[in-house]
Amino acid sequence: MKIGDLPAPVTASKGDWLPGTTWLGFTPTDGDLDSRNKCQSTIQRQFGDGYVIEYITETFQKPNLGFERDPQYIADREAHRERAGRLLAVHKLRTTSRDLETILGPDEYMKLQDMWAQDGKRFRWSVAFPIVQSFRIKDDRKAKEILGPEAYARLYAHSSATLRPLTDAERELISELAIEPVETKNAWIGIEDEFLMAERSQITPAVERAINQDLAALEGIEEHRLARVKRRAAWIADSFVRERRRAGSLTCDECEFDPRKVAEEFGVNARSFLDVHHKNPLDEGVRYTTIADFALLCPTCHRVEHVRLRMAKRVAST
Structure with a gap:
């Protein structure tokens, strides 16, 4: 990096x-x-x-x-x-x-x-x-x-x-x-500051659903705090997607699939062909995460990434 x-x-x-x-x-x-x-x-x-x-x-x-x-x-x-x-x-x-x-x-x-x-x-x-x-x-x-x-x-x-x-x-x-x-000992201060910002913000429902799925494996966090962690992650993900829209960069970060031609053919939004994905879901609530922790993926690459995450978790637990 x-x-x-x-x-x-x-x-x-x-x-x-x-x-x-x-x-x-x-x-x-x-x-x-x-x-x-x-x-x-x-x-x-x-x-x-x-x-x-x-x-x-x-x-x-x-x-x-x-x-x-x-x-x-x-x-x-x-x-x-x-x-x-x-x-x-x-x-x-x-x-x-x-x-x-x-x-x-x-x-x-x-x-x-x-x-x-x-x-x-x-x-x-x-x-x-x-x-x-x-x-x-x-x-x-x-x-x-x-x-x-x-x-x-x-x-x-x-x-x-x-x-x-x-x-x-x-x-x-x-x-x-x-x-x-x-490692940053005060990461929690920045995270908790942004809990409030996330709670006051409008978040695209589809983005929030996607991030909640990505964070489904989070464990050991008290229920109220977990809800705030997920909300903050969705808020950052939403900011990430908005930034990519403004930059005109709606392509898959893994295979570089560009959905614009298909979207034009069927008269739909190009963004609907891409999923927002959390690259480091287990870091949420522990490390100060940013838009660099998210990616836009086509559905196939998104499924592959989740298989990789499951395999990595399985290996780590053995």
């Missing part, structure tokens, strides 16, 4: 000393609610509906006095040396932030501020966006080599308290980078 295969573009970049595993934090201009809201709005506007690519800075800041020998600081500094100057990961962030103290707990948050707060401003990184989906970048080259000196300088020559939006040219430079998904 490559960055260019993601279901949404990489819209911005974040420079960090260490990789974000569960959240990306930003420091508002002040500790009051208005400043935090303004910071959140700025970051939201910068990443929009896209992904954020994470860069590990060349430098690592010294902690406040008294923490130079702190074991966590020493471990973090050593970890930084291995990754410095590299593009490390691509993240999907939750649309809205959470207070960092809520995420970390009061004790860990206080220690973080003791170690890193500057000029008595104990709200460093306090606007935190949970990471709901993450991909590790497999290319180990330095960012400057990948981006070239001009793009690298624009994005990373100077530190920024917010994100750095990417240009189309910069997106093209990273589009071929190989990535692999990594």
Whole structure:
């Protein structure tokens, strides 16, 4: 998989000393609610509906006095040396932030501020966006080599308290980078946010029926939550189908069957010859799924896919 295969573009970049595993934090201009809201709005506007690519800075800041020998600081500094100057990961962030103290707990948050707060401003990184989906970048080259000196300088020559939006040219430079998904502990936050969005949305009945069939094998989920998981999956599938319609790409993703000629001959909708299919049904409710988890298949290919899924499940259980 490559960055260019993601279901949404990489819209911005974040420079960090260490990789974000569960959240990306930003420091508002002040500790009051208005400043935090303004910071959140700025970051939201910068990443929009896209992904954020994470860069590990060349430098690592010294902690406040008294923490130079702190074991966590020493471990973090050593970890930084291995990754410095590299593009490390691509993240999907939750649309809205959470207070960092809520995420970390009061004790860990206080220690973080003791170690890193500057000029008595104990709200460093306090606007935190949970990471709901993450991909590790497999290319180990330095960012400057990948981006070239001009793009690298624009994005990373100077530190920024917010994100750095990417240009189309910069997106093209990273589009071929190989990535692999990594486990994301906060996936559930993004999933539950979208439960509400799905419940408020109109979904094409045929799509909802198809996805309910695909998810029939889901087990071990409480009944009320299962209904919400299925509803969210159908909502995403419906968005996927609508996007394919807009793109004029109503063909089978497996055999490339194009139903338009047959549809014209019989005066029916070309879409009626294709089924929407969930490629990873057992991931629902566990992993943050997107439109990339769905496919359009002709009925024959759809049946073949379900046979494959049943066989894979049988093999896994033996």
